[in-house]
Amino acid sequence: MKKTIILYGVILAALTGILKFIEYRFLVRDLSTEIYIGAIALFFTILGIWVGYKITRDKKSAFEKKYSKNNKSISESELSKKLNQYGLSRREHEVLTLIAKGHSNREIADSLFLSTNTVKTHSSNIFAKLDVKRRTQAVQKAKEIGLFLEVNLSD
Amino acid sequence: MKKTIILYGVILAALTGILKFIEYRFLVRDLSTEIYIGAIALFFTILGIWVGYKITRDKKSAFEKKYSKNNKSISESELSKKLNQYGLSRREHEVLTLIAKGHSNREIADSLFLSTNTVKTHSSNIFAKLDVKRRTQAVQKAKEIGLFLEVNLSD
DNA sequence: ATGAAATTCACCCAAAAGTACTAATGTGGT
DNA sequence: ACCACATTAGTACTTTTGGGTGAATTTCAT
Incomplete structure (x- = not known):
């Protein structure tokens, strides 16, 4: 879980940087803002789906770990x-x-x-x-x- | 499901429009590009997580075969x-x-x-x-x- | 035998739980 | 697009549960 968050953060940071870098070089002049925004939106949506998937996965494995029997009968x-x-x-x-x-x-x-x-x-x-x-x-x-x-x- | 997709599309379209509108007015001059991109990224990530949750919720059993290990706990x-x-x-x-x-x-x-x-x-x-x-x-x-x-x- | 704890029961009141409907909206599957 | 089911929520009513108090009886150990 922690790893997922860190990884996600790193990717986000890196991508933000890349996008900004690209922006000044080519995109702003060549492409319209809609496409630019759309690309970011699409990418982060997919990323979000992936993160969402990861989160629900982790939750389930946590569920499984928790499971243990505690049926105790006593004298x-x-x-x-x-x-x-x-x-x-x-x-x-x-x-x-x-x-x-x-x-x-x-x-x-x-x-x-x-x-x-x-x-x-x-x-x-x-x-x-x-x-x-x-x-x-x-x-x-x-x-x-x-x-x-x-x-x-x-x- | 259909509604989810439609809703998502509408939100995306609306937000793109709003963002573009705002952009010309305030944002470009007042805020740095990083914040601008960050806001879009954050929003669509959350949206993505939501969409991802909706989608994966039904396909859990498909993933289950791949990822879940067999144990005595109920699956x-x-x-x-x-x-x-x-x-x-x-x-x-x-x-x-x-x-x-x-x-x-x-x-x-x-x-x-x-x-x-x-x-x-x-x-x-x-x-x-x-x-x-x-x-x-x-x-x-x-x-x-x-x-x-x-x-x-x-x- | 005496006192403390346990068991029994009553009464009243309040809150929680449960039943039986109706109904709007949402969602999933074909 | 349609239909069945799920989810939510309402009203009105009954039953169950819980809280507090007091009190009579029994049990049991010192």
């Missing part, structure tokens, strides 16, 4: 330690797991035989403890930290 | 196939990615320069196409299917 003792670290209780972890499975508060309440109010209390506490604002962020953070025993959440 | 073409499979558009995938990052509709709207209404429309369509009811489920399903280029969603 019970490790989990306890992490829960402690964030001050999460067992029940909160349970709720969090269900949240991660995409369940609504209503569904969580049903499956844990709780009222939705309770689930809401739990989730509020979870968000506070994980320092997030939404359940989606909580899920993200939990995965980041590695709070889930099961990797496969699709149930 | 652009694979992604396209999967998006096609579920009838998801590019924009929808973009929104879905941000949803997976835990962003709110408001935040997504801001970062994509859209209204929240539009984001809601997109997400509704996403949910319908992925056959889910909530964003958390959509994220889950998307990961299951493998719709994300980046696994690391924490940004």
Whole structure:
């Protein structure tokens, strides 16, 4: 990327110089201004397309570099330690797991035989403890930290 | 595409005219030729990048065979196939990615320069196409299917 | 047994998310 | 040039989620 920019800069500078040099010799007298401008425009447009292509290329390879798997499943003792670290209780972890499975508060309440109010209390506490604002962020953070025993959440 | 070309031609023509007009009035006397050329170069470079982006966007898969190396990460073409499979558009995938990052509709709207209404429309369509009811489920399903280029969603 | 933490639930309010339309404009492919 | 689809955005409405507070019960360790 840096190389592309430098190369482009050098080319631009060089060409500007060349054009100016030529201008005083032949072009101004021989060709009309339209053609002169047109030539510059055409050249830099092509150059621009090339640069644009380079940029999008680089972006993609950066994408590929970024890609790496981080599926980590952990043991019970490790989990306890992490829960402690964030001050999460067992029940909160349970709720969090269900949240991660995409369940609504209503569904969580049903499956844990709780009222939705309770689930809401739990989730509020979870968000506070994980320092997030939404359940989606909580899920993200939990995965980041590695709070889930099961990797496969699709149930 | 046709419009793009036409628009580009019009802009080019108009700009050439304007430049020529200005030239006789002020520029030649007031500014040095370097700045003059530089301005044209800069403008057409940007225009070129834009045009290049428009063109290369569709021909990515052609270039891909040449430049992309095989690895375990999902490639652009694979992604396209999967998006096609579920009838998801590019924009929808973009929104879905941000949803997976835990962003709110408001935040997504801001970062994509859209209204929240539009984001809601997109997400509704996403949910319908992925056959889910909530964003958390959509994220889950998307990961299951493998719709994300980046696994690391924490940004 | 006592106090701290955990669990449960209620109520109210606000914000965010989601549904169901309609519709204008843009774009791509044939 | 046309058609299908994508993108954008609106209105109006419902549901879900989240925040804050208070409080009753249970659990568990010191």
